[in-house]
Amino acid sequence: xxxxSQHPSRVICKSGTSVKIECRSLDFQATTMFWYRQFPKQSLxxxxxxxxGSKATYEQGVEKDKFLINHASLTLSTLTVTSAxxxxxxxxICSARSLAGGEADTQYFGPGTRLTVL
Amino acid sequence: xxxxxQAQTEISVVEKEDVTLDCVYETRDTTYYLFWYKQPPxxxxxxxxxxxxxxxxxxxxxxxxxxxxxxxxxxxFTITASQVVDSAVYFCARALSxxxxxxxxxxxxxxxxx
Numbered sequence: 001x002x003x004x005s006q007h008p009s010r011v012i013c014k015s016g017t018s019v020k021i022e023c024r025s026l027d028f029q030a031t032t033m034f035w036y037r038q039f040p041k042q043s044l045x046x047x048x049x050x051x052x053g054s055k056a057t058y059e060q061g062v063e064k065d066k067f068l069i070n071h072a073s074l075t076l077s078t079l080t081v082t083s084a085x086x087x088x089x090x091x092x093i094c095s096a097r098s099l100a101g102g103e104a105d106t107q108y109f110g111p112g113t114r115l116t117v118l
Numbered sequence: 119x120x121x122x123x124q125a126q127t128e129i130s131v132v133e134k135e136d137v138t139l140d141c142v143y144e145t146r147d148t149t150y151y152l153f154w155y156k157q158p159p160x161x162x163x164x165x166x167x168x169x170x171x172x173x174x175x176x177x178x179x180x181x182x183x184x185x186x187x188x189x190x191x192x193x194x195f196t197i198t199a200s201q202v203v204d205s206a207v208y209f210c211a212r213a214l215s216x217x218x219x220x221x222x223x224x225x226x227x228x229x230x231x232x
Contacts (some may be wrong), residue, residue, distance in 0.1 A: 034219045043209065044163075046219045091161055097217060107213070107220060109155070109163035 002098045003027055006110035013084055014118055021079045021113045023094030029074035030096035034107065035067075038091040047092075050077040084117045091115075120144040122212050124223035131200050132231050139195045139226045141210030147171075152186065152193045153211040153220065163209070169193065200230045 003026040013019050023033055031052045036044040048069050049057040056069035068080040077096075081088055091114050095107040123142045131137045143152065154166040167177065169186050177184045181198045197204055207227045211220040 032217055036219075043222045043224045044220075045222075049219060093161075093163065095163075095220070106153075106165065106168050108165060111160075111162040114161065 002106075002108045004094065004096050004108050004110040006092075006094060006113050008113060009111060010114045010116075012116045012118065015085050016083055018080055018082045019084055019115060021081070021092055021094075021115075023077045023079070023096070023110050025075045025096040025098075025108075028096070028098050030077075030098070031074060033071060033077040033094055033096045035069065035077075035079050036093045036095070038093060038112075040091075044093060047079075052077075081115065084115070086117045089115055089117045120146065120212070120221065122210055122221055122223040124208075124210055124226050126226045127224070128227045128229070130229045130231060133202060134199050136196060136198050137200050137228065137230075139197075139208050139210075139228065141193045141195065141223060143191050143193065143210070143212050145171075145191070145212065147214060149214070151213045151215065153213070154184065154193075154195050155209045155211065156206045157209060157225070158206040166195075166208075197228075200228075202230050202232050204228060205230045 005024045007022045011019055033050040035047045037047050038044045046059050047062045050069045050071040052071045052074050058064045066082055071077040091112050093112040095109045097107050121144050150171045152169045156164040174186050183196045185194045207225045209225045210223040213220045
């Protein structure tokens, strides 16, 4: 149990386009999901906390108008990178808190989405 | 921010050697959780262990073992008889609860050489 999926796994886009990344909890419900970003050879840095049915909470320095987060259901959160630029190229990983599936109160991570902006 | 420090950036060992990955954390809280994740080259984060602050028992799972010492704020991870498949980046992380985000260390890149 406690599987989190992300789609797409890899995306290459032109500068100026928008990219949507989906994060799904497959076998459990998640009221809270987190979005992290990882640049090459660096650690994961939290971008935002996504709460079902309410606005996301963004970390300092993360532009909420650029990184749109929607958590419309208990199993799906989406991150849209609007007007992507090369500096947005990164590995984006979501996590979801498991209430019951797997080990309770543990966050399980999706497989990540590698975004390359040309 | 309360940091998680993984002082070892990269470690190389020969297969079958034991290796310990260090993790030191800062916290002003009495209740918190500590984690270890493995990130192989594919990028996916693999959950290894979660430990809450009230449980200082060491844990062993196969070739993996963890030593939690609150007195030194450390949560070290040992791989016994390392294998090439253990090669990955290992992250130590801390959270206040399941509802709060993880604060990650910078990771330790482990290379196990055949």
